[in-house]
Amino acid sequence: MRIVLLGAPGAGKGTQAQFIMEKFGIPQISTGDMLRAAIKAGTPLGLKAKEVMDQGQLVSDDLIIGLVKERISQDDCAKGFLLDGFPRTIPQADAMKDAGVVVDYVLEFAVPDEEIVKRMSGRRVHPGSGRVYHLIYNPPKVEGKDDVTGDELVIRVDDEEGTVRKRLGVYHEQTAPLIDYYKQAAEAGQTRHYKVDGTQSVETVSKKLADILS
Ligand code: AP5
Structure with missing residues (x-):
């Protein structure tokens, strides 16, 4: 089962990736998490990626494709x-x-931009694993702590409102064209494309995805 999660920053891809990974036993490949790990380790890739990511822009295709x-x-x-x-x-x-x-x-998550801006202000992450929480919609069991390790949760540098809006602009310009790309591939029988309403609760979205993938 090879799955692509498609959607704007903050649409819920990482949250549902966690669910799919556990339910279907396949590894999550998060390019964002891989780049953040490279930054933390201070590798040449990390050094190149940091500035670009902090500004809400995309890292070069060549780097990401190789990775x-x-x-x-x-x-x-x-x-x-x-x-x-x-x-x-x-x-x-x-x-x-x-x-x-x-x-x-191809699982497409649809969430309006203004909802995303609201969501990002409440996001907290566990840097070690990439586990994602939200202060209101998906809170950890103990405030400020990761459910599995008990480590401190952090706010991502690129979750500041101005950067989120820049990332949304980049998404509409460079990533949203992939929706038509994969719709056409689905019409040609090369893949299956499903659009999911990502404004529903985390549990409802998970259930919908489980139905599709089962
Ligand atoms: P990356 O880490 O991939 O960020 P992103 O795609 O912008 O996505 P996010 O992680 O911000 O959001 P998400 O959709 O996973 O939402 P989440 O589940 O966390 O990339 C970061 C940067 O790396 C990029 O800007 C770029 O520079 C670089 N990069 C990465 N890949 C690249 C590539 N291929 N090419 C070039 N550059 C690349 O949810 C968000 C919040 O909402 C959370 O708090 C969550 O708890 C909450 N939430 C989730 N679902 C719901 C729900 N249903 N209802 C209410 N709240 C919800």
Whole structure:
């Protein structure tokens, strides 16, 4: 099962990736988490990515494509994987197609921009695992602490409102064209495309995804 989660920043991709990964036993490949890990480790990739990410822009296609190709060639991806945050541009999708990677499901999350801006102010993350919470909609069991490790939760640097609005602009310009790209692929029988209303509760969205994937 090879799945692509498509949607604006904050649409709920990371939250539902956690659910799908646990329910279907396939690894989550989050390009955002991989880049943040590279930044934390101070690698050359991390140094290049940090400035771009903090400004809400996209890292270059070449860097990301190389990173994802390397990751999906690993053993744990043999039975499938869940791409969270990739592809994000038409060249990234083309590169995957050219490499012979067939996408079985494209799950599109639809959430209006203003709802996203509201959501991001309440997001808290566990940097070690990428687990995502929300102060109101998806709170941790203990305030400010990760449910699994008890570590402190943090606010992402790029969740400041001005940066979120920039990221939304980048999404509409560079990533949203992938919706038509995958709709056409679905019409040609090359994949399956489903649009999910991401404004529903976390549990309702999870149930809908489980129905689609089962
Ligand atoms: P990345 O980390 O991928 O960020 P993003 O796509 O912008 O997505 P987010 O993680 O912000 O949001 P999400 O959809 O996962 O939402 P979440 O589940 O957290 O990328 C960061 C940066 O890395 C990019 O800006 C770029 O620079 C770079 N990058 C990454 N991939 C790249 C690529 N392929 N090419 C080039 N550059 C790349 O939910 C958000 C909040 O809402 C949470 O608080 C959550 O608890 C809450 N929530 C979730 N679902 C619901 C719900 N149904 N109802 C209410 N609240 C909800």
